[in-house]
Amino acid sequence: MKYKFLLDENVIYHAIQRRDKFNNFDLTAAKLLVLIAKNCHSIVIDSTLWKSYHKILARLKSEKSDFVKMIMHIHLLLSNSEKSMTDFQTLPELTDETIYPRKDIYVVRAAYHFSAVIVTSDSDLTEAINIMEHASVKALHPEKALKLARET
Numbered sequence: 001m002k003y004k005f006l007l008d009e010n011v012i013y014h015a016i017q018r019r020d021k022f023n024n025f026d027l028t029a030a031k032l033l034v035l036i037a038k039n040c041h042s043i044v045i046d047s048t049l050w051k052s053y054h055k056i057l058a059r060l061k062s063e064k065s066d067f068v069k070m071i072m073h074i075h076l077l078l079s080n081s082e083k084s085m086t087d088f089q090t091l092p093e094l095t096d097e098t099i100y101p102r103k104d105i106y107v108v109r110a111a112y113h114f115s116a117v118i119v120t121s122d123s124d125l126t127e128a129i130n131i132m133e134h135a136s137v138k139a140l141h142p143e144k145a146l147k148l149a150r151e152t
Helices: 009-017 028-038 047-062 068-079 102-114 123-130 142-150
Strands: 004-007 042-046 084-087 117-119 138-140
Touching: 004 009, 004 028, 004 102, 004 142, 009 028, 009 047, 009 068, 028 068, 028 142, 042 047, 042 068, 042 102, 047 068, 047 102, 068 084, 084 102, 102 117, 102 123, 117 123, 117 142, 123 138, 138 142
Parallel strands: 004 042, 004 117, 042 084, 117 138
Antiparallel strands: none
């Protein structure tokens, strides 16, 4: 089965930095991006995520770092129409948005719009999504998303 993944910007940041949310060395997010590309899954992106991703990439690209290969991999992944799906229209509001963290409403809207799996290290967002019983959207920590991304 091919999956559509919506990557919260923290996943992109963690992939580039090779760190988890506690700043420990961790390749999980980087492995996830590689597996998404390798196994023909896709990343879905709305206009807000697109801007957020590019801010992260631009900021980290300007820093002297050894993460240039991962930055370029992410850039190529986002630019490849077979690997990413974009929709820059204004996404409709959800019925009850008060249950989700306010800062993540755009992530939730996009996930419902694309019927995608949200990948995030934000436990508040994961909990808010997963207490709802909507089969079309779920949220996973990058470690759990690796299992889906391994499928071919």
